[in-house]
Amino acid sequence: MHITILILITALLIGSFLNVVIYRLPRQESLLGPGSHCPHCRQMLTARDLVPLASYIWLKGRCRNCGQPISLRYPLVEMLTTACYLIIYLKWGLSLQTAVGWVFTGLLLVAAFIDIEQGIIPDRLTYPGMVAGLILSLLTIGLRSSLSGLLLYGCFLLATALISRGGMGGGDVKMAGLIGSFLGWPGSIAALFLSSLLGGIWAVVLLLSKQATRKSAIKFGPFLSLGAWLVFVYGQQLIDLYLSLY
Ligand SMILES: [Zn+2]
Incomplete structure (x- = not known):
């Protein structure tokens, strides 16, 4: 107690x-x-x-x-x-898992709230965060998984940013790399799926309530963070839930 x-x-x-x-x-x-x-x-x-x-x-x-x-x-x-x-x-x-989870949660919260207030996710957060993710992976998921997650999630959002031409910022791309380094492979895929789903639902809500138009960019940082945290803590339950839908 x-x-x-x-x-x-x-x-x-x-x-x-x-x-x-x-x-x-x-x-x-x-x-x-x-x-x-x-x-x-x-x-x-x-x-x-x-x-x-x-x-x-x-x-x-x-x-x-x-x-x-x-x-x-x-x-x-x-x-x-x-x-x-x-x-x-x-x-x-x-446990080590708790310690790593606390570090990861701190990074996710800081990124989400800076994005909400300033509309950016600073390099001074994302680059050290990626390094932390790679180093801490030695205690948990392993360096190979961490590096795969970083490259996979980072490159996917980089491609999205290039295709959408400004719909997604460079800060989001680097944040995805940070998240990938903590979640590794295949957790990053689950986070990508969940964050896109949550961000998409929010965009529809904004459109329907006329708070946004099709042209306005929505802040994706908070959804990157939320999806990543849910996968970190409830990853297995979420996968089970998803599979039970079929
Ligand atoms: Zn005062």
Whole structure:
């Protein structure tokens, strides 16, 4: 029981750090310092402003100094990180698979939320992420599978980007390489299938609700991340479900 509480606190703190990465990485700011400040009034935040989730609640979602709203993304990322980390821990316990899953989840969340806010997935995330995927594969799926996944998924999205001429960005292509390096072969194929399905459903919803036209590009990053995470955690169940449809 105690270990679960420790896991929850660790996940919340990592979620809080991921928020810093999401804000600073696309702005070319250092991840290590100086300390966090309010983006509106530049007031430095103190320890009591930085308690994951709790600060947001007792500040009622507003800066203590200027009263401007704090992005809902902060508590959202903290809660998502905690939920995803807990699911992975409950599935694989204290193991290398859990450690690799936590790293992968962190990369997926950061990519998804930077894409939502900025419409890009930075190279400063994807290239180190690919290297991490290849190295960590030595502990899990093996280097051969990891490299196959990276090349396969990356090249498939590269071809899609070239054919669609701007419908998909270079950041998505590199993100697919990162995902491939963690999922390997054949997991990457399942992720490609699932992400395309989820992204396609979302595009139809946007079209029907007239939020988008046939010409507008939808942000694919969040769907790349969501599909990849579901395959990482529930890959076997998803394949069984798919096969049971026939
Ligand atoms: Zn402020």
